[in-house]
Each structure stands twice: as structure tokens, then as C-alpha cells.
Amino acid sequence: MHWLALQWPQPDDALAADLPTPEALAWWALGFTPRVAWVEEALLLEVSDCERLWGGRRALLQRIWQSNPAPDLLQQAQAATSLAALARLRLQVAGHAPPAAVDGLPLHTLSAARPHLGVLARLGCRSWGQLDALPRTGLARRFGPALGHALDVACGRAPDVHAWVVAPERFVQALELPQRADSAPALLWSTRRLLTSLQYWLAARQQGVLALELAWSFDQRRLNGQALPPRQAIELRTAEPVQRMEHIQRLLAERLARTPLLAPARAIRLRTLETAPWQAATRSFLPEDQPRGDPLHRHVERVGARLGAGALRTPVPQADHRPECRQRWQAAEQALPGRGVGPGRNAEAAPSVPACVPGPLDPAWLLRPPQPLAQQQGRPVHQGRRLRLIAGPRRIESGWWSGAVADDGPEPPVARDYFIAQGAAAELLWVYRERPTSASAAGTGAGDRQADAPRWFLHGLYA
Template sequence: MHWIALQWSLEAQAEAGAAAADAMPTPEALGWWALRYTPHVCWLDEALMLEVSACERLWGGRSSLMRQLLNENPAPAAALRGAQGATSLEALARLRLFVRDEKRPPEIPAGLPLDTLSAARGHLDALARLGCRSWGEVAALPRGGLSRRFGAELRAALDIAWGLRPESHAWLTLPDVFEQKLELPALAETAPELMWSANRLLSALQIWLRARQRGARALELEWTLDLKRFNGVNLPPTQQVAVRTAEPTQDLAHLRRLLSEKLALATLAAPASWLKLRSLETDPWAGASTSFLPEDNRKGDRLHEMVERLSVRLGAMQVLVPRARADHRAGHTQAWQPALRSVQPDRAAPPRARKEAQAEASQPDAIYPPWLLPQPLLLEMDGERPCYGGPLSRLIGPQRVEAGWWGGEEEGGQPAMRDYYVAESAEAGLLWIFRERPLARFSAGEVRWYLQGFYA
């Protein structure tokens, strides 16, 4: 067995100021970060313990592993201290000596000072009167008398230190869904105050995303209101804002900007006392691709990041993108939707209709014109021939379309039953026209012709 004990310096955080303490990840997040090096991680008193005997060779040995731990410190503003030992108690004791700037005794663990053993800290005065100031001197006392006088916990700790008893720990595990709660240092009355404390939760989220190899798509920040009534009005227990991204991301700076924009539009109904951040949707993380070409490494934000910030700042309905729709009708093959909404298939259409329309949408018909009219134009008739700058000659057709029967007004209104033709006009050139067929099979209604588009 081989253990590594890690501790983050509180003195360094105090010297760095409040900004460093704000960026310090939560204890749970620090444990998640350590899980990338070994599956055996636990908290023991003030130190984070890593058991690395089974995986240290994968990191190039103990010295190489210690260098990587120090270089990849998740809280760079806080100094990371580390020590090693054959047992968790020995590693923790050596870490405490390192923090106090004391030299290691020549004999380990017998020569370790007694105050570095957690199980003995409640009995230091009594053991000192017996002349015991080190682990070895206490271990030399009779087992029965030591257990009766000072309890079984001290004797069990000494057995673990000498390898006479196996260690048992509650190993940390990585949750399937990120959810962290944080008590605010003071009541927050404005959105910037919430954002100041939310940075710790975002740092924990980034560690969780990297450990899970996933990218965030949707997050929710919730705060607990400190008042139940305000100005005679009952208040909800919590308020929340949600943030969505167009693509999975692990970029902490981008998530912080999006959340800041969202909070800037929020109004706190009352002072807040707690914050909670949870992941609503995540996707597998494929990693970032790089290129040696300078034109591929442009500075500044990417397009989707700018669109996301504008959508949060201006409103989702103010930033729209076109979306292909699975529909045979030419005027309904495209729709506009908010840029932050993920593209979804037409749920209103039956599965068979969606499948057929998607198959046609994936292979657009070559005879479709490049210029479609916003609304079909009703054509005049010369007997039985439609006219547009003179009588039209039908060249190609008919292409029969029957669609729209599965939806209501939001899907385009009434069903369409049409026969499309490519026609030629002496003045306008090639046109795309259609004949509207009556709904009843044997109805004798008037046949109407429409102009749908032009060919260049």
C-alpha cells in the first residue's frame, strides 16, 4: 500500500484575498479531481487521501505522480502540500509535520510525534504523564490496559499504522448528475453578489465535466430566499434561472459569461442565503480539435458562443435560425426557431409521414426552383390553360403532393393536394406551377392554378 496526503494552504488563500477563496473548488470537487489519478480517494480529517499502489506505475512512478498532482492543482491560488506514506495515518502524520516545518524522525512510524495521530489527540495530556510522546512509546504499552484506559480506537489506529489491521475507508464516487449546494457567506441582495459565490460552483462543475468526459448543454442555478413574505406578499421558497448552450462545452469562462448575462436580467424577490447549481443536460465530450493553420486558429469567441450570449441578453425570440422541416410542401420546408433550441424532428407528424418526408428532404428534388414566392400566386385562366404573361406550356409533370393532413394551424393549416408542373412562359421563362386538386374524389369544383416559383 502507498498513500498520498494532500492539503490546500489556507494561509495562501488569505494572502491572495477574497477572489482566491471564491475560486476555490468545493471539497467534493477536489475529491472528483483526484479520482482522475486513482479510484481510491477519501477525506481523512483535513487532508485528501489517495491510495496509489495499484496505479502509480501508470503515471511514471511516485515522483512523477507527485509532480503531476502539484502542477495540475485545481486551485492555483492556494498552495498544494503533499506527503507520502505506507499507510493513510503515516502519510497524514508526515503531512502535518511538513505543514509545521518539522523534520521527519529517523524511525517511521515509531518516531512520529504523538500529536500527529488523530486518535491520540484527546489523550495527549494523560499519555504525556505516562512518558509517551511518540507512536512507538504508546504502541509499547500493554494492549489490554491501553484499550481499557484510552479506548479501542487508539489501539486500532496503532495496529493500522504498523500494518496489523487492514484499513477501511468510505471511498469517494463520481455522481451521475452534477448538483452542488453552497451557503452564501452573507445574504445576497443583487445578482452580481450571487455570481460572486456561483464561481465556486462553476469551478466544481468544470471538474465534474472533465471527470465524466461530458460537456454541459443546460444548467440551472437556484437560490433560496431568506424571507417567506415581503410587503405582505407570499414568496416562493426558491428562484432559479436556466442557461442553455448550442454545443456541449467545458469552457468555464463561457459558462460564467452566460450565467452573468442571465442573472443580470433576474430580479431577486428577497435576499438569498443558499445557492444550488445542477446540470440539466449534458452530452459526451469529444474534445477540442486544433490545427496548425493560422486561419483555423482565429482569436475571439466562436460564432455559437456569441449567438448564445446575444440570445440571453436580448431574448430567445430575438435571435432566430432557420430549421429544415420534414414537409413535402415547398412553402413549409423551412421554419424559424430560437437559436438556443435544439433541432428536433416534426413531432406532430405520424412516424410514417415523418419518415417519408425526411427521406425526400434528405434528397431534394432537382426540379425545385431556386426562387419561391412567399405566397402562391393565383393564375388567370385562358379556357383550361393557366396564363402568366400569356398561356403557359407544361413541360414536366405532374409531381403529385399530398401533405399537411397530420397537423393543425401551427403545421401549415389545411391539407395540400397538388399536382406540380414545370411550365414555360414566353415572357417569364421557366415557371413552377401547381394545380390544386379538390378534396373530394369526384367533386366538380373549379380547378385553380397557382404560381409557386421561378427558375433563373
């Protein structure tokens, strides 16, 4: 077996103000080995069972030192047993060089011997080897069985048994702010410590976060004569599981910049609402497979957090024969993969409906609303000249059963004959003639329509 003993500054030390909490440090260690335990002031890791997975002991130790939250503040020691590693660590923290053999370790580095140091010193015992040389029966009668058992564990004659750290099922952490935060940047600065803890928890659980909530409580109940709620919160959702916090931090910065604080905050709390199993991206050595920039869903989420949920929209095809009803607009975040799926989301998503395929002669640009055209002898007129109909008619009669609603209001049923017309400058236009059975023209009133004079409309332009 091979044990590592790690020690950072204590929580009350000024140097530890920016460090994660002790609980988060244990989650960080769980990313390397499942056998992690806090023993007094040190974090102990047993790494012999997982060295092969990391490419050997040297590669594992190098990875641990590189990912250490505070490289300049960490004190570490190694040994074959947990108590021996802890004893070597205590000597290094005190500024003494530990001996090569376990027998030469001083007694004050063994926790079980500390209450009896005075008596043992009068007996001439000042090291682990001298204590181990005493008769075990008399040692147990004089000092109790705990001292002898601790010595057996430290020398490898008894198994190491500790309360192993286990990451909880859900992440919830709160933090008292060092001073009241009255602005979004001040709140975000304190949130980074919780985000670091969240990243360690996700790595320990092999999960990625899909939704989380940041809440902050106030230091007062009333402000300017108005009652305040107990807390204020914002919720973030991502299209794909996220384990690194750079993207989450950018989203929080955008949301907090748009969220006015009701009062100065005194404490914050971060909790996960939804997580999913983490699958790391497959690496490729081909240059064309290397990602460049942020993925599309991250760009959409960042713009949505900055401008609002409905500021960025995307078209959605619809199954409708009316040209103006073949698409609708929705928030771009709702069109991202994974939205509407999973716990806490809309599990009963609307079934996908195949969209109507545009005809081969349909134009690429539609006018909304269609523009009415004048007539000369029953022929449409555009820009003072009569149009020449070169293709058509194509009859569309639809919408009378659905009562569809478009972005600008309800869409009436239509009965039209579409033509491709040519103007004076040889431009191609898409026009239609209302049939007498039509209830109304798109975007125009129908009260002044004459039954014997069907109206003409310009509906599309060809490139």
C-alpha cells in the same frame, strides 16, 4: 503503499472563501484514485494502485499539483502509511521539518496519543519509537487498545481502514450567499463555486451533464405588496454531454442576463437533471483534424440563450408536392443531435419522413405569396410585356387530403400547371396557371375568380 496527505485552509478561514467545499475537494481527488478519505483536518489519498495508469508516481504527483484548486494554499506530505503522512503534514503546517524515520515523529502528531501526552511524557515517551518500545500488554492495560492499534497502523503492521469517499448518484449542492444578490452578475459570481464542484463531481463519476437547474431563494416573502414564490429557477440543456464548465458558465451568463430577479437572492442551489457517460474526444496529430473555434451546437445554444429559444431557426424538409409546403421552420436547438432522446426528453419523437426531392427544373427562389399576373389574350404579362412559355406544363394537384398548416396559416389544396417563362430581358421565371378545379390561389382570395378565366401567378425566380 504510498499515501498523500493534503490540507487546505479551514472553511472558516478567510483564505478559503474561494475554495470548493470539502465535499467537492474529495470529488476532485477521486479523479486520480478511488481511495480517498477525510481524516480529521486532512484529505488522504492512496495512490500506489493507480500510479501506472498515470505514467508513474512522478507524473501522477505532477498532475495533482497542476490541477490543485489552490496551489499557493495547499500543504502536503507523503509517507508509506496514512497516519505517518498525516503526522508529517502536521509538522509541516507547524513549521517544523519532519524526521526521515517514522520512529522520530513526535507523539503529539498521533491523534490516538494526544489524550495521554502528559502521562507518556512523565514515562519518558516523546516519540513514536519510544512509545513502540513499551510493553504492549502494559500499554493496553494503562491506555486501552486504541493507542496500540493506532501505532500498528501508523507503522504499517495493521491495515489502513477508512471511510472512503463515494460520489453521490446525483449532484445537488446549495450555497448561502455572502451578501444578498440583486443582479445577474452577482448571482453568477457565486454560482462559479458550485460549477467548480459540479466539474469535480462529473470527473469522479465519469459523466457529462446534459441538463441542470439553477435555483435561488429569496430573503423575503413579499415585495411591494406582492407575494413572492419560495424560489426562482432557470433550466439549461445541452446537445452533447459537457464536463468542463466554460460553456455552461457562458450559457448561464446569457440566461441570467435575460432573467429579471423577482427579489434579492440569499441562497442558490445547483442540481443536475440529466447526465450521460463521458467519452473524451479522440486526439489527432493531423493539422486538418484540429478543432477550430466552438462546435456548431455550442454556438446555437449560446445564441439561443442570448436571444431566446425560438430566435434562431432552421429549415426542416417536408414530404409535400406543393412547393411552398416542402419545408417548415423550427427552433434550431430542437434540430441539434440528441434532442428528443433520453430520460426527461420526448422519447416518442416523430418518425422521420423522407422529403420530396425538387425537380431538376425547379427554381432556387420562391416568392411567398405568389404574385398574380395580368393577362393579354390568355397569356401572362410581367412588367407590361407578355411572357413566352418555353417549357411546361407540369401539373401539380395536391393537398386536398391533408389540410396542412404553414407558417402563415392554413395551406389550401392546389391544382396548378407550372411553366418556365422568359421575360423581355431574357430572364427566366417560374409561373403557374390555376386550373378551374382549384379552390383558391395561394395568398389570394377566390371570391372574384371567374371559372372561364384561369389566373396566372409568378411563383419562382431563376438565378
